[in-house]
Amino acid sequence: MLSKLVKSTALVAIITCAANAGEYNKEPENDRKELVKYFEAKFADAEKNRYAFFPYSTDDELKNNIMKGVKFEEFSKGNYAFSKNGRASYDEIKEFPPTEEFVEKGEALYEEPFANGKSFKDCFPDPEIGGQYPYFDEKRKDVVSLTQAINECLETNGEKPWNTKKGKMAHLEAYFAFATGEAEKKVDIKVNSADALAAYQRGKEYYYSQRGYLKLSCATCHVQGAGQRVRNESLSQFLGQTTHFPVYRLKWAAASADNDGLGTLERRMSGCIKDQGQVPPGDTSKTMKELLYFMAYMSNGMTVDGPDIRK
Ligand code: HEC
Known part of the structure; x- marks a missing residue:
């Protein structure tokens, strides 16, 4: 009887846990x-x-x-x-700031059409995404970084991927970061599953x-x-x-x-x-x-x- 009770309580615990995605960020939130x-x-x-x-x-x-007395946002x-x-x-x-010209270059890259007529806008309709990467893709069961997403957008559209350290990659990311900052958006990373x-x-x-x-x-x-x-x-x-x-x-x-x-x-x-x-x-x-x-x-x-x- 007792063991049955324990088992069923454990089962209830598992179910409640799975039902509540908020549970998964308990450890991350605590760490933060x-x-x-x-x-x-x-x-x-x-x-x-x-x-x-x-x-x-x-x-x-x-x-x-x-x-x-250095506080949170300052860090x-x-x-x-x-x-x-x-x-x-x-x-x-x-x-x-010497970074202004790179933001401008990044914005131009964002607007510029690919050879197939599409552009980064088709992959990233909203440029204010600096706080959302990397994210955990539940279908791929993998983390997706912004650098990766940009290169995947290029490749999907028949373009060559970019150097992941500097040049155009850095310029486009500068534009995304700037647009995000201008909109006063915050870093917002989610951990919503056991895999994440x-x-x-x-x-x-x-x-x-x-x-x-x-x-x-x-x-x-x-x-x-x-x-x-x-x-x-x-x-x-x-x-x-x-x-x-x-x-x-x-x-x-x-x-x-x-x-x-x-x-x-x-x-x-x-x-x-x-x-x-x-x-x-x-x-x-x-x-x-x-x-x-x-x-x-x-x-x-x-x-x-x-x-x-x-x-
Ligand atoms: C021997 C000490 C040392 C170790 C170990 C080390 N770093 Fe650094 N790191 C530095 C120094 C020095 C700088 C430049 C000054 C600064 O911004 O801290 C730096 C800068 C950075 C920056 C840039 C910070 C900024 O404000 O732009 C990042 C990000 C970073 N480190 C991440 C890491 C990560 C991740 C690891 C582990 C894989 C690591 N570091 C290990 C010494 C170290």
Whole structure:
């Protein structure tokens, strides 16, 4: 009798769980809230929280360079959210943003017809989609990233796919990000099924796993390490790390013949993974997309503010 009762209660539990798609984002929502709490506490007062900035930060750095009371929405500015030194030159560059011309190029690409007479508008009728990617496609049982969706649109229409790191891909994504930001739309990633949750969890595992001979995880630098200095860079915080892509980097501009320093999120991530001593997964591989899916979820509720500028 008792075992029967237990069984039937368990069954009821399973059914209620499956019936309520909201259940699947319980863990993601919890992770996200914890992360917001962690960073708001860490950056409330760096001098007081000096042990959260151990071992590299000097007293001078804690007192004079790290801003106090950094809140949720601010974290999308990467290390400029807290670094006084960096912020001054950032604000200066933002007055005449070098990204404007790329947004214009992206808009032109969006309007331009393909050889078959169709255009990106047929694939993406609404350009304000920067906050909705990557999403979990329940039919394909796979995460779809914006970069992938753009190339699939090209291929479906008989066009050649683009380089996934820079050039036209970055320009079109800049236009989408800009249109989304102008409409003040927020990052809105959903986890609505068991399969989506499993993809999220694999992305999370990647972010928190130690890799390479230095045994670093993404979190070593961007969670525990956030706010610390590595050479002349302050490590940015995980929260808000995907809201502002593509980005124009001074480093990329200096390395390109035509000063086009705009790059996709995948390009930036590959750089970090290489720095970890690893071979980065392909830009549209399952591993990369699931990592991006997890990361984007953590930025839920923040305004899409790309394309942005970084060192
Ligand atoms: C050794 C430390 C280190 C590790 C490990 C590391 N990164 Fe980074 N990352 C940096 C530095 C330094 C920068 C440039 C300064 C900044 O924005 O944090 C950066 C920048 C970034 C940015 C751009 C942030 C922005 O605001 O534009 C992203 C995204 C990023 N890293 C993701 C990752 C991911 C994902 C991993 C794990 C696969 C990872 N990083 C691992 C050091 C690291």
